[in-house]
Amino acid sequence: MRGRGSPHFALDSCKRLILSLLFLLAPLIIAEFQPADDFLLACGAGGGTALPDGRLFVPDSSSSAALSDCSSTALSSSAPPPLYRTVRAFPCPSSYVFHVAAAAQAGLLLRLHFHPFPSPSLNLSAALFNVSVSGVPLLSLFSPAAAAASPPRPLVREFYLKHNSSSLRLTFSPASPSTVAFINAIELFSAPDRLFSDAFTPIPSLFSFSDAPLSNHLLETVFRINVGGSFVTPDNDTLWRTWEPDDKYLQNPARAISVTFGNHIQYRDGGATPEIAPDYVYGTARAMNKGDSSNSSSPSNYFNISWNFPVPNSVHGFLVRLHFCDIVSSALNELFFNVYINGYPAYKDLDLSSQSSYTLASPYYVDFVVLHRSSTGGINISIGPSEHSLPSKINALLNGVEILKINGVVSSPNEDSRKSRHFGVIVASVLGCLILACAFMVLVVIMAQRKSRKDQMPQSQDADTWSPLPVLPGNSYLRLTELTTASPSNNPNLQLRVPFFEIVLATNNFNENALVGAGGFGKVYKGVLRDGTKIAVKRGTRGSQQGLGEFQTEIEILSKIRHHHLVSLIGYCEEQAEKILVYEFMEKGPLRDHLYGSRNPSLSWKQRLEICIGSARGLHYLHTGSAQVIIHRDVKSSNILLDENYAAKVADFGLSKLGTSTNQSHVSTGVKGSFGYLDPEYFKTQQLTDKSDVYSFGVVLLEVLCARPVIDQSLPWEQVNLAEWAMHWQKKRLLERIIDPSLKGKTNRKSLKKFGETVEKCLAQYGIDRPTMGDVLWNLEYALQLHERAVHQEPGGDSTYGPSDESSSSVLQVSTSAVTAMRDTSTAERHGKSSTDTVGLANKEAFRPGRNS
Known part of the structure; x- marks a missing residue:
């Protein structure tokens, strides 16, 4: 067992002091971490x-x-x-x-x-x-x-x-x-429980990190820094780690002073533990050097303290964990400051008092996932005063930094492992279900009583009624909400509001057994409303700055549109500092889980084509079905969900962007999206068009065909990027060499050829050379008809990919009447007609006998 040092005093002169110290240290010794393995x-x-x-x-x-x-x-x-x-x-x-x-x-x-x-x-x-x-x-x-x-x-x-x-x-x-x-x-x-969780804020907030939860990734430690302190050796750390001083990473040292705390660190339930970082880290810090205002490097009290950490010279995602503990304030609510990572505002107006249950010297940490490129020259971390700081209390501090490189997923938990992992929880839940049911009954009665008084109360009071955490002046979430002008509270779609207690009932108080997924916004739970409706509940991570923007965008987009190939928004909840979205539940889950990384049975070629066609219809409606063009901006296989009949619906509109009209050529905006799916032209020019969705959808088509991740760093370098690797073979007309092995011998060669040509057009370098989603839809329908015709007319005779006698026809070769019919699709849907019927007419015309066959 690791020993803790103590002062060496003569026993005869300090016996009582030593006994007192042992009494104080006893709880720490008893609670010391003991690994199971x-x-x-x-x-x-x-x-x-x-x-x-x-x-x-x-x-x-x-x-x-x-x-x-x-x-x-x-x-x-x-x-x-x-x-x-x-x-x-x-x-x-x-x-x-x-x-x-x-x-x-x-x-x-x-x-x-x-x-x-x-x-x-x-x-x-x-x-x-x-x-x-x-x-x-x-x-x-x-x-x-x-x-x-x-x-x-x-x-x-x-x-x-x-x-x-x-x-x-x-x-x-x-x-x-x-x-x-x-x-x-x-x-x-x-490792201790919850050493790494799935809650984080992406920096910059313009990318979607990963489909797999953060804690399922392989993390490699790059830096572990005791800011303002000395070396912490393994014999003084709860997990036998080494923390190095920050001196060689500190920029402009004259702006910072070292601070040391002589009293006890106040660890609290639900917060940081000694396993997260020892008190040797939380007991030291760097703060602003305000005592030398004449110094040319710090001419006023408004300056930042910065550190630069050189990280591996390649494109990587990094987990950056920052440790804070207010050891400089003499009273609560004195310390407000900002945190920046690589120049981006990572945490505005951080109030450590509100984050530590209003206790001084109570540790707090926060995780960020940082996109790093070699051109940025390392990871830069800065802290500086907030505009909410009182003039006499201006300060900022940092206690510790950890930077870990995010590598691939070692193993993704499947449903069976989740059930095994939570077996004990299920047993405990069964034993406590009667107590829980009684508690919910009391909750319903109380809510009914309060509802009768709701019309007499201001709206803001209703939001404070059921707060599970203190919502007090100075809370970062409240300030963020006050500064937001487009709050859903002002949304006219008030009929979409779902009371928080209804969501609590539906999810059994957000029981972990109901957890079906997690992402940058937060966790997703399966629930059942009291009328029997199955729902998916996306609960935003508390305090996430990214989450508020996505929350508002989803409501703005989905409250305006309805389509049978777009996931429907049932409602939203904005109470008690909660940001919750409620959707229809998709029984079969994400398309990605049916392609790789799970035990789901392999999809047939026909099923894959039908799923691609359904997804294309949903995206085509977004681009043409309303007065404003809607660009999804995060098309990927994990954002295409399947219902119980494997019908596809496009989901997750948190990054979507509205154009001013269908005639607008592009929208200038910051780059957002997911690695591997991002349109290279959009990335270079920051000019977003509907053709950016077409590029991303082309990558999804390859994912469907090859059944592998779009970025897989465990493969040889030439195979890491699916789009580049597949296009290498498509240009040679040898795409059949890399398709999902379960499809080999089961696809019609003409159907597969048309599919490959469609993908190639979608992945054109410039958007002007890419087809519209309507064009993509027509060609996918054509590929399906080629497959079905071969199945019915030539069973076994034309099932494999080989040299084709089909002419090298253009992907966009359709009849004039078909074009007219498809252009009328969006008009029909705006007048309440089914897009399926209209598209069907167009396809019959486009693929009639004698054309493209």
């Missing part, structure tokens, strides 16, 4: 190695982890720290297999220790190798000697991962037969 391996060692923090590393040869015979050991002749005096080397691929308990499936911390010390038997300085965990890359072409300083020093690489299997395989593979892989020590232990 704890593998500590001294690789190549002949005996146990004890560290100053009290932990014992056992030889890897005697551990429960399986070890390949393809290995050798070496002993250092120098005197590095004990853990780095032996090494296990591998001239060929070798693995450790760890058997982890169920508790570890919530998350694992993995630390790999390397030290390329001089050895007469092994050339460790020339080692170049790869490291993977259960097939997912951790380190690629890793050279410890190149990464270390000269002379070589020990290195530690730390990772956080989720793993839904009872065994974990850690593999070391030399890059070539002439080199070796090696490892000095391994730490693998179960």
